[in-house]
Amino acid sequence: MRDVIYEPEPGVQVLVRTQIPERPKGELILAHGLEGSSESGYMLSMAAAALQAGYAAHRYNMRGCGDSPWTRQANYHSGQTTDLLAIASERKRASGLPVYVVGFSLGGNMVLKLAGELGDQGGDVLAGVCSVSPPIDLAKSVAETARPHNFLYQNRFVGRLKDRVRRRHPMAPDLFPLEHLPKVKSIYDFDDYYTARIFGFGRADNYYATQSSNQFLHRIRVPTLVVHANDDPLIPKSIYGHAAFRENPALQLIETEHGGHLGFLARERPRFWLDGLMVQWMNQGADKTLFSSGSPILNP
Numbered sequence: 001m002r003d004v005i006y007e008p009e010p011g012v013q014v015l016v017r018t019q020i021p022e023r024p025k026g027e028l029i030l031a032h033g034l035e036g037s038s039e040s041g042y043m044l045s046m047a048a049a050a051l052q053a054g055y056a057a058h059r060y061n062m063r064g065c066g067d068s069p070w071t072r073q074a075n076y077h078s079g080q081t082t083d084l085l086a087i088a089s090e091r092k093r094a095s096g097l098p099v100y101v102v103g104f105s106l107g108g109n110m111v112l113k114l115a116g117e118l119g120d121q122g123g124d125v126l127a128g129v130c131s132v133s134p135p136i137d138l139a140k141s142v143a144e145t146a147r148p149h150n151f152l153y154q155n156r157f158v159g160r161l162k163d164r165v166r167r168r169h170p171m172a173p174d175l176f177p178l179e180h181l182p183k184v185k186s187i188y189d190f191d192d193y194y195t196a197r198i199f200g201f202g203r204a205d206n207y208y209a210t211q212s213s214n215q216f217l218h219r220i221r222v223p224t225l226v227v228h229a230n231d232d233p234l235i236p237k238s239i240y241g242h243a244a245f246r247e248n249p250a251l252q253l254i255e256t257e258h259g260g261h262l263g264f265l266a267r268e269r270p271r272f273w274l275d276g277l278m279v280q281w282m283n284q285g286a287d288k289t290l291f292s293s294g295s296p297i298l299n300p
Helices: 041-052 082-095 106-124 138-145 148-168 178-183 187-198 204-211 213-219 237-241 273-283
Strands: 002-009 012-019 027-031 056-060 099-104 128-132 224-229 251-256
Touching: 002 082, 012 082, 027 041, 027 082, 027 106, 041 056, 041 099, 041 273, 056 082, 082 099, 082 106, 099 106, 099 273, 106 128, 106 213, 106 224, 128 273, 138 148, 138 187, 138 204, 138 237, 148 178, 148 187, 178 187, 187 204, 224 237, 224 273
Parallel strands: 027 056, 027 099, 099 128, 128 224, 224 251
Antiparallel strands: 002 012, 012 056
16 A cells, blocks of 8 residues: 555645555545545445455545645535546546546535536546435535434534544634634534635535535436435435436436445345445446346345
8 A cells, every 4th residue: 555645736735545456457536424534444445345356446535634634725525526536637647547436425425526517528537436325415414414313423523523623723723713613513503614614605505505416417427326325314315316317327326225324234245235336336347237126236
């Protein structure tokens, strides 16, 4: 393994943990979720499966996450696609191999937004996109997370976000003032007092409205899998009724009854069902027909 620093723009550096087998047959870039990193369990698991199958694995740390260096510009949000595009473009240039991206939760929203932004040019960089448990409607997903039955999830996320403010305050007190922390009780509060203001969105509602990937789904032209569990406690099933899943042939929605949020385990080995799904999909060149209705892999 080697650590590679990318500089997508002046004053910004992001660290990518890269592992490349002897004769790779493709490249896989992984994007983590809210307050995650290259060391998140789902990132390590899928990277290991990809390597075993002969793919280079690149675990991307978003700005200021994991061991990515922090500067005033090194802050991330759910729709920040420029860094991921820079990494994917460089890997495509360097190897010439097919480049796939997988995003988890917040990272899942990000990869869908990137594919939609690229539109007809998406195939110049990406061979395929997989989005796992993505909050394609940020406002509805944040509201779902704030429901009483999700208080453990909410408290964990909010605690980590507030810790980030305390760590960054000495270096950038204007971006991370401590005065708002007592008012932050939810992810919405954090986004309203911090994320939206840092990035110039104004308020959280505008941040969610402009950065949700649901408005980009119709423009996606590369083969794209969206994997969602109907018992996901953080993301309402209703948001996947979006017309693009019926009308855009590049999109395939894979729904399972169980899996929670990023918890796609099988009854039998291999336990990490999602890893096997992704490897099979890449091996077949992102062939949509691989996961037709009734396919055994869709019934873990």
